[in-house]
Each structure stands twice: as C-alpha cells, then as structure tokens.
Amino acid sequence: MQGSEVSETRSGWLRLGIFVALFALSGAIMIALSQSLPPPHRSPFNAHWLDQVRKTKPDFVLLGNSMVQTRFDEPTLRKLLHLRPVSVLGLIGTASSGWYLALKNVIVASDYHPRVLLFFREQELTEPRKWTHGSKGRHRVEQLSLAEEPLLARKLAPPPSEPIELLSWWRERLMPFERLHERSDLLVDFAGKSLSRLAYRKADERTRMRRINELFALGNLRSTDAASEPAVVPEPQVFGSVVAGSFLPDMLELAAANQIPLTFVRVRTRPAAAGVPKTRGEQRYDADLERYVRAHGAEFYDMHDTAWETLDMYAEGDHISSRLTRKYTELFVEHMGQIFH
C-alpha cells in the first residue's frame, strides 16, 4: 500500500469515527432530553361505564373493543332477549389489559353479577401488552384503572422473555421518546389546525376537532382490509408458554370469585370470512385455549367457521359495517342464542 493510500484510509476511518460519534451524540442528547421531561399526565378513572352498568342492571354484559361496538346494537339485542337488561361495553382500542380492568373496576364494582360475554380476536387473550403502548394506549388503560393497580403493574412490568421484545422493552425504558412526542405533536397540530381554520372559519377550534373526529366514526367507514394489517402474519406463540403472563388466569379467577359467569367468544375475522383457514399453529393455540378456559369453568365459542357471517358484512378490517349492526345482532341471537341462556 502506498503512503497516500494509507493516509486516505486513515482519514476515511477518522471521518467514519466522527460520523458515528455525531450519531451517538445526537441519540444521547435526545435520550437525555426525553428523560429530563416529566412523565405524561395520568388520565383519571372514567366512571361513565360503571354508571352505565349500575343504571342498566344488566343480565348480560357484552365486553370487548370495537369488535363488540360494531357488531351489537343494544336496543335490538334487548328487544330480541324479551327486554332482558343488557349492556354493550365496546371499549374502542382496548385489549386484554383493558378487559381485565373493566371486569374488575366496572362489572365487579357495580355489585351486579351479569353473565359476561367477552369478545376477542386471534391471540388477544394472551397478549397482555397489546394496545398498552403509546399515548393513546396508555390513556385507554388509565381510564379503566384505579389509582393503584398492582396486578396491572406486575403483569406489564416484567421484561418479556423474547429477546427482541426484551430489547424493545429496554428501549422504551431507557429512551422514553413518547415524552418528546407529546411536545412535538403540538407543532404538527398547529400546522393542521391553522389550515383547518383557513378552510372553514365559521366554527371554533373545539367544534372543528369534534366534527373531524365524528366524520371518521366507524359508521362512516367503507368495507376494506384494515390499513394496519401486516403483509406477513407470524405464527402464534405456544399457548402454555404465554398464558401465565397474561390477564386470562386473573379474569377467570376474578369471575369465579364474584360468581360472574364468563363466556369467551372468538369473533370471526375478515380473513376467516374470506375463507382463509387456520394455520396449524393457530389450530393448536385455539384448542389449548378452549381446553384451558373450559377447565376453569368458563364457556368458549369459536366463530371462525360461522357461515352466516359473510364477507360482505365487513367494514374496515374486522369491523362489521354500521349499516348491518342491527342485522348482525339479529343473526347472532338467531344462531348463537344458546349463549344467552
């Protein structure tokens, strides 16, 4: 190697070193900045659902997320059940952590002992962290939480066993960029609100935001695959290895301790309605789940092969079209009436 080449290589390494150092410096500044910010404001418990259950005094509570909200029309259901009181708790954007909290802080706390029909998708019952992240996820969980939720903290606190999830878990703790987001979102909001004001001057800012949110209510959406659907869906984990860390044992225990009959209903998803069969891993997981739930005194229904729930009934993703909520309710009672015994 000639002298000039050696010095060029050396300066190349130096430039690379400086570049990597600047990268690291930038990362370090952002980490320090995010850690110096106070944790986000905690949302208080929302007593709305508790009041709703206390007022309704239901025989049945249909619990879940938007899968429940887009499938069941409460007045129609009440009529079909010969005016028996029923409460539909479609808690949008919640998953098993939210359902555990709803069972404890809404249903058990209401002092009624209705039969609870819990509607879920895929492996949601053994995914304790699902939809607990980010400002929206945290807000939804906090709205269902009391001041102290030791079990929730315990279940969400331990580092996951999967190496990649573990890395992600550490990343979230060491680099709480979410705190930075709360501030940077203000800039984006400012840009949006400024042009919204220009586009329509007649309404004030609160009204504008409310009307924009109403515009995108589930009822106004068309029938499409969910935009967030991944191109490649991984196989589920083995049920036995994930159940202990989930909220499922606690939900079953809580229901049994409070004489609340619990029924789990696995809803039919859009791919199932399109004829996509279960993979071997899914079959194994579902069989184990059903066995576990039944062994703990709860009932289990799997709607994967329900022929009456056809593809044309779906709106975005696995949601049922708002036009067909009543019809779905009628069909559900007609075909699955045994659930309401």
Add this chain to the structure above:
Amino acid sequence: MIFHSLDFAVFLLVFLSIYWLLPHRAQNLFLLVGSYFFYGYIHPWFLILLFASTVGDYTFALGMRRFEQKKKLLLVCSLCMNLGLLSFFKYFGFFVDNVLQVASLFHVALHRPTLNVVLPVGISFYTFQSLSYTIDVYRGRLEPRRSFLDVATFLALFPQLVAGPIERATHVLPQVERKRSFDPEQARTALLMMTWGYFKKLVIADNVALIANKVFALSSPGFALVWVGTLAFCVQIYADFSAYSAIARGTARLLGFELMKNFDHPYLSQTPVEFWHRWHISLSTWFRDYVYIPLGGNRGSKPRVYFNLFVTFVLSGFWHGASWNFLMWGAYHGLLLVVFRALEGVLPSVFRVRWLAPIRVLVMFALVNLGWLMFRETDIHQLLADLSLRPGSDSSAQLMAAGHFLGMIAFYSLPLAFDSVLYLCKAYDRARATLHWAVLEGAAGLLLVAGITLFYSELSSDFIYFQF
C-alpha cells in the same frame, strides 16, 4: 424480516461483525445463508420458491451455453417457470374472481375453489431479477456462471430481495465475484443513506399514511378530501418506497455492494418520460430492456411505437398487482406517454421553453396525482365515484378535515421539499467538492436522528411495495 424492526437491527449488527472477518468465498456463502435467513424469518416455506427459481435459472443458463441450438427452448422454460410462479401466486385469485364474474353474467353458477394462495413477499422482484439473468445469458450479454453459490447469492442478496431495486446480473454478479474489503468512506455514506431512508419511512411515510388511510377508509368522501387524501398518498408512496431503496442501497454498501439508484426526485419531473426516468428506475429500465425494446421499441411507424409504449405500461401496471385499478394505472401512464410523444412533435416549444419549467412540473405533478388515485383506490366503483366528484361536494366537516390534513401533509413534507430545493440548486454537488462535506454529512445525520426521535409515527406499517 423488515428493515424498520429491532430484529433487523440485531441481525445486521451480528451479520456485519462476522461478514467482514471472513475470506471472499466464505463471505459469499455467509451472505447466502444470511439472505435465506432474512427472507425465511417469518415464513420459511417462501424459501422453497426462491430456491426453486434459483436452481431452475442456474440450470437453464448453463444449458444455454452447453446446448446452443436449444437456447431458445431453455429461455422459454425459464420464462414459463418464473412467470408461471408469478402468475400462480400473484394472479390466481384475480383470474378466478374474474372468471366467476363473467360466468355469472351468463347465469352460470360456479363455486370459487377453496384454494387460498398466499402471495410470497418479494416474488415479483426476485422473479424479474432471475429472468434478467437468463435473458442476458440468452442474448449473449453475460456468460453463464458455473458457481451456483455466486448465482444464488446474487438472486438472494438480502438488502434488495424483498422490494428491489430490481438488479441486473451484469451489474451485481461481477460484484459478487470480486473480492470485497471494508471501506470506511463507503460505510459512512451508507449510514447516512440508511438514516435518510429511516427518516423518510418512520417520520414522513408512516405519518402521512395515517391521513391517506383515514381518507380512503371513508365511505363517501367529498372532492377536497379525496384530493387531499391522494396528495397524502403521493407523499407516502414516494417517501415509503424511496426509503426502502435508500435503506437497501445503504445496507448493500455496508456489505461492499453498489446497487443502482431507484429514485431521483421524481416529483420534479416536467414530462411523463422524465418521470419514468426518475421513478422506480430499476423497474422502468427492466421493462424498457426486456419488454419495450423486444416489442420493437422506437423502431417502426408512430402508431407502432405508441402501441409498444402503451402495452409496456399496461404490463408494468399489472406487475404491481392483480387488480383492475393497477391495470388502469398502467394504461393511464401509457396513455400519458403516448400523448406526450404526439404533442412533443406538434408543440416542441411548450416542452423546451425554460420559463415554463415550473408550470410543467406542476402539471406533471397533478397528472401523477391523478394516477396515484387510481393506484390507491383498489375498488373500481369507488374510483369512478371519486373521479366523478365535483368541487363543492364536501360537507363542512370534510372541509375542516381536508384543511387539517393538508396542514399536516405540508409539515411532514418539508424535509422532502428542502431536499428538492437543495437538489435543484445543485447544492449537493457544490458541497461534495468542498472539504467540509464530511462535516455537513455528520450534521445532517445528527439532525435526522433527532428528527426520527421527535416525530416518528407510533403506528408504523409495512413498506407499501411488500404487497407487490
């Protein structure tokens, strides 16, 4: 495995640390094993197709050398194998659905077969890459390789395996065969390229995707909202796909490979021809070399040239997806090119006068957006409904939303606009010639990392071109 996952970060770090310690042949073997691991990470059975395609084309190419007189037959075999795989996995459902629809028109009740074909990720990309190998060998532009390892490594090269750039054997195979050594200068530029790619994906594409997804999820959007949604998609698809290409090129450069440029500021194009020289360059040049020129290219009468152009673009549209809207999108771009060619002959000054350049850019941008609406609306009835909307059809809430979204799109697009301005002023070229270039690159990297941490989207989605 996807580029914007921790899995990939860990994989790349471990891979690079071992890769650069190995001698050349072992590097290639390790690259092949790593590429197969990368591709089969979630669905290992996808590897069967990739391997079959590799074995097939390796054998056909060698056969072409050995049995000169049966060259054509072997090429046909390669075409049948690659296009057969692609047709079955990508177009089977589309074909069946259309046969059923036609049958129903004649009151013939047919049952849809229960066979549900899953589209293996990246199949459109690697089959085209594999075809380029056999076609180039057939044309005598490339010597068939005896080393299966080299051919397999070229076809499976993980940075560009899933969504391109669609590389040519003539460009990459020599790089596979050549001894590679770690170059810190290259590594630095690769890191910057990747960071810009991650910024475009996580900050720009994923944030504007939320807007496009919201608008195109509405059952009856108004005129303003549809076009704001289209604009969001226009930004999203460019940021998303060019991000993938940037990360792919950066990753390849870290491994000692130089991949072709896939995007070159396409929204600054003044004509349809220029747009296709700047957008998805690897695909447009593939279609030029393997479809347009064999059809006759620019040779022959004007109608014949127009026909060649149109057919090439319809096929290019169909390559994107088994759906009528993609065919329509391809036909639309084919038509744009035909009209441009015709107008260029009649009104040459319109396309040459310098002061009209900004207007040409704006007109081309509007035409490209019209194309993106066809691309995004997979339901043909909904597309026709969108196209029939007239200004003033928005409710007040839709106008508010359109304004709000437009502000957000403008905000997230600022870095792209800034990049375009620098490109137009030739600032990159000037800065590259100075001694401070490395410092500027370092500062850019610093800002990009800060930007990602501040504005990355919490709801990240797959790269759009994964579905093709």
